Amino acid sequence: MVNPGKRMNILKTLLNLRHGPGAAILPPEISRLHMDFALRWNDGHMGPRKFWKTCLPRLKFWNPAVPMIINRSSNNAGPATLSIYFRQAAAAAPTPTGSAAAKVNHITPLAQQPHSSTINECPAPPPAEGERVVTIEMKHQHSDAILQEFLQKTGATVLRPSPDEENEMRQAEDLKERAAIDRSIMKKYIDDKRAEERLLARAREEAEAIRLANQ
């Protein structure tokens, strides 16, 4: 735990967790998401990986009730798919908060539900009764393209930051820029100091050599 001042600067970037690509509210009929791709990025698995790292946290933040499972395997030749599970309108009356999804999931104990895995433990489950699956092929695709297709297929509403938040984001950005400048100044200072020390050391060595030669 670092000191609060430092930590608060880091927490400012919480805005990054709220706003940016992927900040969208999913319609209530979406019951869960499942991603299936490889651990390493070769063979076109970079897009899905980036989508997970950049967009999925924001999606999860705005839709905390929707389970988002990521099943990764060491098989790079395998497919990279994103499955979106739609609840059929008839099966469950869509509630505004999506707590129906939670209810459905609480029927089976948590330990037996599919969970994220790095060893291919939980491949995409077949759709349950009254569910419909839409898949997105993610292989060899850029994460932006994946996001666009995802938003289009789910019909999610994209969130925009409020003016206040935009302002704060700009401040955080400024802080980052200033940090970069400060860092370069500091680096120059340290480098100069080291160069000088090196010069001095060499001069001293030479003096020593001359002294030894004279003796």
Next chain:
Amino acid sequence: MASTSQFLASLARLSISSPASRPAASSVPRFLAPSATTQIRCASGGTAQMQARQREKDKLKRKRRQQRFKEYKYAVPSGKGEQFSLCDAMRYLRAAEVGRPPSSVTYEVALKVRTIKNGPVIRNRIRFPYPVKNDTRVGVICPEGSNAMHDARTAGAVAFGEQSLFELIKANANNLPFNRLICHTDSVQALNKAGLGRVLGPKGLMPSLKTNTITKNVKAMMNEMVGAETYREKIGVIRIPIGNIQFSPKQLSENVKTFIESIKGDIARMEDRVDKDIIEVVLCSTNGPGFTLNGGFLPTDEKVEPADLATAM
């Protein structure tokens, strides 16, 4: 330099000793000064030994005055926006940890404590109402068909017995069904005779008195072993894993409460007059940022229910 300082000191003393006339330091005629220094030297000076003794006394006095000891630095988070309710913090952390296997992700708590540097530290064991790791599988070595074996079976040991267990250990040494092994006192001789030290020793499973894994009361030992967690204060902070990422807010809040109660109990129980107090409670997760908790529970966003924060990860 020393002489001038002494001279000034003597002047000061002179002025105190004669408050009636009170000459200003600068107004003292210069011809008076040498005589004044010599006077004082005679009055307070003395041999080097005496001066040394005086210095010693002063040091003691200063030491007695210094009752406050050095503390670890801390800063109190101020302002309302910097603290989070439990559900808010959980929402952020779950977002930060999305897609990670839940077995490798835990909620953690860091408790900042105001404490002196050279004082006693808080250290204890705690059993959470909802244990963080429930993968402790205990094997019990006990005489076949004894009471202890019955106890082990009812307490949920994965493997028990004597000769049968030894054979099992020898047969698949690399794939043992348990990760803790305890031994009943009646079976110690049989265990030593079986010569399993080579198999169990490197895995740290060999029961011994030193590791406190030989017992008369199998049941109590197993209870103690499952789900107990040790914590210890290090440079003013106590850190401990407090919950699985799949815990519901209610479970997590109960764990946090238990933990803080336990710490408060530890502080109260400390002997001497140590005053430690809790400054802040920070909730973080394995890969997530840290959130100072404000003691509240409900999320600030009405659209999110606590139940939503317990779905599969």
